[in-house]
Amino acid sequence: xxxxxxxxxxxxxxxxxxxxxxxxxxxxxxxxxxxxxxxxxxxxxxxxxxxxxxxxxxxxxxxxxxxxxxxxxxxxxxxxxxxxxxxxxxxxxxxxxxxxxxxxxxxxxxxxxxxxxxxxxxxxxxxxxxxxxxxxxxxxxxxxxxxxxxxxxxxxxxxxxxxxxxxxxxxxxxxxxxxxxxxxxxxxxxxxxxxxxxxxxxxxxxxxxxxxxxxxxxxxxxxxxxxxxxxxxxxxxxxxxxxxxxxxxxxxxxxxxxxxxxxxxxxxxxxxxxxxxxxxxxxxxxxxxxxxxxxxxxxxxxxxxxxxxxxxxxxxxxxxxxxxxxxxxxxxxxxxxxxxxxxx
Numbered sequence: 001x002x003x004x005x006x007x008x009x010x011x012x013x014x015x016x017x018x019x020x021x022x023x024x025x026x027x028x029x030x031x032x033x034x035x036x037x038x039x040x041x042x043x044x045x046x047x048x049x050x051x052x053x054x055x056x057x058x059x060x061x062x063x064x065x066x067x068x069x070x071x072x073x074x075x076x077x078x079x080x081x082x083x084x085x086x087x088x089x090x091x092x093x094x095x096x097x098x099x100x101x102x103x104x105x106x107x108x109x110x111x112x113x114x115x116x117x118x119x120x121x122x123x124x125x126x127x128x129x130x131x132x133x134x135x136x137x138x139x140x141x142x143x144x145x146x147x148x149x150x151x152x153x154x155x156x157x158x159x160x161x162x163x164x165x166x167x168x169x170x171x172x173x174x175x176x177x178x179x180x181x182x183x184x185x186x187x188x189x190x191x192x193x194x195x196x197x198x199x200x201x202x203x204x205x206x207x208x209x210x211x212x213x214x215x216x217x218x219x220x221x222x223x224x225x226x227x228x229x230x231x232x233x234x235x236x237x238x239x240x241x242x243x244x245x246x247x248x249x250x251x252x253x254x255x256x257x258x259x260x261x262x263x264x265x266x267x268x269x270x271x272x273x274x275x276x277x278x279x280x281x282x283x284x285x286x287x288x289x290x291x292x293x294x295x296x297x298x299x300x301x302x303x304x305x306x307x308x309x310x311x312x313x314x315x316x317x318x319x320x321x322x323x324x325x326x327x328x329x330x331x332x333x334x335x336x337x338x339x340x341x342x343x344x
Contacts, residue, residue: 061088
C-alpha cells in the first residue's frame with residue numbers, strides 16, 4: 001500500500017524495501033553512477049535486490065545515450081541490464097511528439113544520439129538545421145561538447161512559431177568532477193532568445209511516468225532517486241512511493257526544506273537502503289524520535305536535535321519535526337546548525 005498519505009514524516013517499513021515493492025524505478029546519474037563510475041555500494045546492493053526477486057528498471061532524464069548504450073554501460077559496471085530495462089526522457093518526449101505530429105514529420109534535434117534513435121522509433125525524422133523543413137523542435141541533453149550554434153538553430157526555428165519540446169529541464173547533472181549544467185540550462189538559452197515555452201516530457205511530469213508504467217508494467221513500484229524536483233516530485237505526481245538517496249545533488253538541508261511534493265517516503269544514504277527495513281519516526285507532544293535521536297522545533301525558529309546513534313536516524317527525526325511544522329509549505333528556519341551535528 002502506498003505511503004503517500006503521510007507527507008509530514010518519513011515512513012517506516014518493517015520489511016526490506018526490495019521485498020515490499022516489486023519494481024525499483026531507479027534514476028541513474030547520482031544514484032547508480034556519477035561521471036560514468038559506479039557509486040559506492042550500488043553494484044552489490046542492486047545485485048542483492050535483483051537476486052531477491054525485485055525487478056530493476058532504470059529511469060533517466062538524461063536523453064544523451066540510447067537504452068542499448070546505457071544497458072551496456074550498466075553491465076560493464078557489474079549491473080546486468082537489457083535495453084528493455086532502460087526508460088529515458090528521449091523515449092518519453094518521442095512518444096509525446098508522435099501523439100501530436102503526423103508520421104514522417106521532420107524534427108529539428110538539439111541533443112545526442114539517444115534522442116535521434118527515440119524519434120526514429122516513433123516514425124519521426126531528425127534533421128539538423130532550421131532550414132531543413134522541420135515542423136517541430138526538440139531539445140535533449142547533448143553532452144558537454146554540444147556546440148553553441150545548435151542553440152541558435154533551435155532559436156531560429158522556435159521563433160518561427162514551430163512547436164518546441166524538451167526531453168527534460170534538469171538544470172544540473174552530477175559528474176565525477178562535480179555538478180555541471182544540464183539540459184534545463186540549455187533549454188533556458190532558447191527560452192531567453194525566443195520567449196517561448198516548451199512542452200516537457202521528463203520527470204517530474206506525467207509523460208515520463210506514463211512511459212515508465214507502459215514499459216515496466218510495475219504493480220508496486222518504488223521510485224529511487226537523488227533529486228527532489230524530478231525523482232521525488234515525479235513519484236508524488238504519479239501517486240507512488242519513493243526513496244531518496246543522498247549520493248547525488250540533494251543534501252540534508254535541502255531535504256528539510258522540502259515542500260510536500262518533494263518529500264520522499266523514505267530516505268537513506270545510498271542503495272543499501274533497498275535491502276533493509278526503514279525505522280519509524282514517532283511523535284509525542286511535538287517531539288519526534290527515530291532511533292536514538294529526538295528533534296523538535298523550538299519557538300518556531302530553531303530546529304533542535306539531541307541524542308546519539310546512526311546520523312541518518314537523526315535526519316529522519318529532523319524531517320518529521322521540520323515537515324510537520326511547515327505543514328503544506330516549506331520549512332523556513334535555517335536548518336544547517338542541526339544538520340551539522342550529524343556530519344551528513
